[in-house]
Amino acid sequence: MPAADDVTAVDRHTDLHEPVLAWFDVHARDLPWRSPRCSAWGVLVSEIMLQQTPVVRVLPRWRAWLARWPAPADLAAADTAEVLTAWDRLGYPRRALRLKEAAQAIVDRHDGQVPADPQALRALPGIGEYTAAAVASFAFGIPETVVDTNVRRVIARAVTGIGLPGASLTRAEMRLAQALMPARTDRANRWNAAVMELGALVCTARAPRCDHCPLRERCAWRAAGSPAAQTPARRQAWAGTDRQVRGAIMAAVRADGSVDREGLAAAVAKTGRLGSHRPAPAQWDRALAGLLDDGLLTDQDGRLTFPR
DNA sequence: AATTCGGGGTG
DNA sequence: CACCCAGAATT
Numbered sequence A: 001m002p003a004a005d006d007v008t009a010v011d012r013h014t015d016l017h018e019p020v021l022a023w024f025d026v027h028a029r030d031l032p033w034r035s036p037r038c039s040a041w042g043v044l045v046s047e048i049m050l051q052q053t054p055v056v057r058v059l060p061r062w063r064a065w066l067a068r069w070p071a072p073a074d075l076a077a078a079d080t081a082e083v084l085t086a087w088d089r090l091g092y093p094r095r096a097l098r099l100k101e102a103a104q105a106i107v108d109r110h111d112g113q114v115p116a117d118p119q120a121l122r123a124l125p126g127i128g129e130y131t132a133a134a135v136a137s138f139a140f141g142i143p144e145t146v147v148d149t150n151v152r153r154v155i156a157r158a159v160t161g162i163g164l165p166g167a168s169l170t171r172a173e174m175r176l177a178q179a180l181m182p183a184r185t186d187r188a189n190r191w192n193a194a195v196m197e198l199g200a201l202v203c204t205a206r207a208p209r210c211d212h213c214p215l216r217e218r219c220a221w222r223a224a225g226s227p228a229a230q231t232p233a234r235r236q237a238w239a240g241t242d243r244q245v246r247g248a249i250m251a252a253v254r255a256d257g258s259v260d261r262e263g264l265a266a267a268v269a270k271t272g273r274l275g276s277h278r279p280a281p282a283q284w285d286r287a288l289a290g291l292l293d294d295g296l297l298t299d300q301d302g303r304l305t306f307p308r
Numbered sequence B: 001a002a003t004t005c006g007g008g009g010t011g
Numbered sequence C: 001c002a003c004c005c006a007g008a009a010t011t
Helices: A004-027 A040-049 A055-068 A072-076 A080-087 A094-110 A118-122 A129-140 A149-160 A171-179 A185-201 A242-256 A261-271 A281-293
Strands: A258-260 A298-300 A303-305
Touching (some): A004 A149, A004 A185, A040 A094, A055 A080, A080 A094, A080 A242, A118 A129, A149 A171, A149 A185, A242 A258, A242 A261, A242 A281, A242 A303, A261 A281
Antiparallel strands (some): A258 A303, A298 A303
16 A cells, blocks of 8 residues: 555656657667567566576577477477577576476466466476466556566656665565656556666666766766766675586586596586586586476486486 | 575676 | 676475
């Protein structure tokens, strides 16, 4: 239930709509999943692939994926091994498993049609609050409030006046984002895409191009002198982590089809993906056990392969 | 609320 | 070389 000050916030910020929507009319990228001819399944696949993965890296894999599995039933019937191979180096390969599980659930529960209902979408494997809202809005024109890292950053700066949003999406942020939604359905759906695009192309995390921003004259952060954001907490390093070792093992299996468990270290070294890191035995065990437990690998009498 | 889960382009 | 990217699931 919105408080009185939220209503004030709406009155203060509805004037954001016109500049952002007008900017989007001119500067929106021509992405294939934005085409009116793109299926809901195409939108869903794009949203899964785009989770923590930049657009430019998704584009070629998305095209190949849709050409090979043009409908949920096609992916539901595919071998997991083929799916993991097609996922290639997109990262977070568990997403590929969940996408296949989602396809199976769509066949089982929704007669092979991607559901439009946000709650039904949210119930599918690998689909959280963001992705459910994005598919509902972009594929079906249901004006859910779509809040990704780009939207959070634009609102944090333009409205709240801080350099960067916090580590995790808060209820207050979500309520603010909802209060900023245009009232008309068509504008609300376009607003979702437009704010996201503004964050991706102009209001970027590292070096925002404020000179090109349609909100430069009314941005709260800029009005405050663009104060530096609070120093973010250090993230997990990459070199030497279990994640690096897991990724290297997956790369070895992708390259060779299968790998003898005894020769794992040699096969992985051949991929060159570990750099100078030489995992200790305990780390090999941990990484391998994790991949097996996640269903990303199977061990058939000492041969490691992708599951069928 | 904090962690885990890839990979690669970029300032 | 640190940082970031159309997040989700688990704890």
